[in-house]
Amino acid sequence: MKTRKVSELKRKKPVKLTELTFQLIVESSPNAITLVNKEGKVEYINNQSEKLFGYSRSELIGYPVDKLIPQRFMKNHPGFIDMYFKTPSERAMGAGRELFAVRKDGTEFPIEIGLNPILTNQGSLVLASIIDISERKRAEEQFRLVVESAPNAMILVNQSGQIILVNNQTEKLFGYTRKELFEKKLELLIPERFRRHHPDLRMNFFQQPQTRPMGAGRDLFGLKKDGTEVQVEIGLNPIETQEGHMVLASVIDITERKVQERSIKKQVELEIKNVELEQFAYIASHDLQAPLRTVSNYIQVFEEDYHQVLDNTARNYLNRVGMAIERMSALIRALLDYSRLGRQVSVVYTDCKKLVMDVLADIDQTLNDSGATIEIGTMPIIYVYEVEMRQLFQNLISNAIKFRKKDMLLKIKIWAEQINNQWKFFVSDNGIGIEPIHFERIFYIFQRLNAEESYEGYGIGLANCKKIVELHKGEIGVESELGSGSTFYFTISNLSE
Ligand code: ADP
Numbered sequence: 001m002k003t004r005k006v007s008e009l010k011r012k013k014p015v016k017l018t019e020l021t022f023q024l025i026v027e028s029s030p031n032a033i034t035l036v037n038k039e040g041k042v043e044y045i046n047n048q049s050e051k052l053f054g055y056s057r058s059e060l061i062g063y064p065v066d067k068l069i070p071q072r073f074m075k076n077h078p079g080f081i082d083m084y085f086k087t088p089s090e091r092a093m094g095a096g097r098e099l100f101a102v103r104k105d106g107t108e109f110p111i112e113i114g115l116n117p118i119l120t121n122q123g124s125l126v127l128a129s130i131i132d133i134s135e136r137k138r139a140e141e142q143f144r145l146v147v148e149s150a151p152n153a154m155i156l157v158n159q160s161g162q163i164i165l166v167n168n169q170t171e172k173l174f175g176y177t178r179k180e181l182f183e184k185k186l187e188l189l190i191p192e193r194f195r196r197h198h199p200d201l202r203m204n205f206f207q208q209p210q211t212r213p214m215g216a217g218r219d220l221f222g223l224k225k226d227g228t229e230v231q232v233e234i235g236l237n238p239i240e241t242q243e244g245h246m247v248l249a250s251v252i253d254i255t256e257r258k259v260q261e262r263s264i265k266k267q268v269e270l271e272i273k274n275v276e277l278e279q280f281a282y283i284a285s286h287d288l289q290a291p292l293r294t295v296s297n298y299i300q301v302f303e304e305d306y307h308q309v310l311d312n313t314a315r316n317y318l319n320r321v322g323m324a325i326e327r328m329s330a331l332i333r334a335l336l337d338y339s340r341l342g343r344q345v346s347v348v349y350t351d352c353k354k355l356v357m358d359v360l361a362d363i364d365q366t367l368n369d370s371g372a373t374i375e376i377g378t379m380p381i382i383y384v385y386e387v388e389m390r391q392l393f394q395n396l397i398s399n400a401i402k403f404r405k406k407d408m409l410l411k412i413k414i415w416a417e418q419i420n421n422q423w424k425f426f427v428s429d430n431g432i433g434i435e436p437i438h439f440e441r442i443f444y445i446f447q448r449l450n451a452e453e454s455y456e457g458y459g460i461g462l463a464n465c466k467k468i469v470e471l472h473k474g475e476i477g478v479e480s481e482l483g484s485g486s487t488f489y490f491t492i493s494n495l496s497e
Helices: 002-011 019-028 047-053 077-086 134-149 168-174 198-207 255-305 312-340 352-362 364-370 386-402 461-471
Strands: 032-037 042-045 099-102 108-120 123-132 153-158 163-166 220-223 229-241 244-253 347-351 373-376 381-385 411-419 422-429 476-481 485-493
Touching: 019 108, 032 047, 042 047, 047 123, 077 123, 108 134, 153 168, 168 220, 168 244, 198 229, 198 244, 229 255, 255 312, 312 461, 347 352, 347 386, 352 364, 352 373, 352 381, 352 386, 364 386, 381 386, 386 411, 386 422, 386 461, 386 485, 461 476, 461 485
Parallel strands: 373 411
Antiparallel strands: 032 042, 032 123, 099 108, 108 123, 153 163, 153 244, 220 229, 229 244, 347 381, 411 422, 422 485, 476 485
16 A cells, blocks of 8 residues: 555656745644755755754755754765655655754754655755654653563564564563564464464454453463473553554563462462371371270270189280280371371471480480491581471481391491582481382381381381471482391471571
8 A cells, every 4th residue: 555655656746836835835834844955955944944953044045954964974965865856756764764953053853854846946846844753762762761671571562463672571581682573473472372363362452452461361371482481471551652553561471480389289288188187197096096995994804803714815815905905006196196297396406416416315225235336427507397307317217226137236327418408318227228119118107118026116207207308398218228228318408598
């Protein structure tokens, strides 16, 4: 459409006007109008031009129009004038270039110029209609600055979906330079599976342009230059510009927030499960302990009231029943303790070496009986759940003692290493060792590898350790070889960070 109009205009013959009509038109124009002849001299200026440039008519008429052009553009100007008079047509001057004019006081300002060929008694002239665009440029610059300083990625898109302006945050978020994005289709930043619908959605927006979030209820994703996706939230703002309606999209990367939301959700689910487990454990301990107590009472009654009639075998049986009940009762208590673990924890700045020494002092007797030698290496002073950490070391050291080889002097080593933001602790022994196939299951509740007769226990110690380590956002594991000893290790985060 536009091209045809220009070519039609080109074919039009220059209009010949009477001087009066011409003056009336020119003076009533709201724009500054300057008439220039083939020699590049000013033939006429209207009142608006006088105001705009600060010259009176007598100071300009008859003088080269160069007076109104900044020095640096003067060199090429005569050439442009010649060219114009060779192919005169109605058109904008300096297409694609930024134009500037200079006032009498020497100040420069940006302009836009429309050129029209005019036939007068003095011959062919060019009528230059000049608009001072300082205000518009200032507004554009301000807009650019606001967009640039926004904390989010901002993308200005025209009606046909071309990217017109982006800020530094957009470059950072998507990994493209602004040059790579300029005038590209916005679809470049949208994952393949959403591209098809996007032009329709854009059209809908331009039909009812209003500030609103994009894609209400849907998860939105952006596509980075490296092919990875980011989950985003987008706000849309309609903008009126010189080049027509546009939309300014403000894009926030919410990948991190979504990860956090998912982890919070998991945490909440876990907490609900923990509460359920604790309730179950309460009920179990109460409901199971009650009949156990009854059985235990009746055994006592049997032993006391029927002492005479019971033979040794019967007494032996009753004894075994009593022991089994005691063990079951202990298991139930252990289950209750396990479920409560982590419910009331408090962070304490802890010297881990001292903590280990305290644990060793507590089990002094057992330690002496075992004849173990203990080596303690580097240990940090960090913020941890102190009571639980003590229990963790106590379980691991007790196990190292319990599962020692009867025919070998027990050696236990305890040390820690810093790995990035965490500390990795090690408790190693030269005991009976564990087959790799069992490395995982020993950390689950009531899982034991050895017969109760050989090594007593309830199979809850390592389950407690795992829970304590996880409270410290860490992981627990074991390296071992059957017959050659085991090294238990766990990571702990400094809880102040
Ligand atoms: P418990 O010590 O009460 O049996 P734990 O949960 O502490 O329960 O340990 C689970 C099982 O892991 C133990 O029964 C044992 O078979 C194995 N285990 C734990 N520590 C060691 C160790 N230091 N050396 C060899 N085996 C071990």
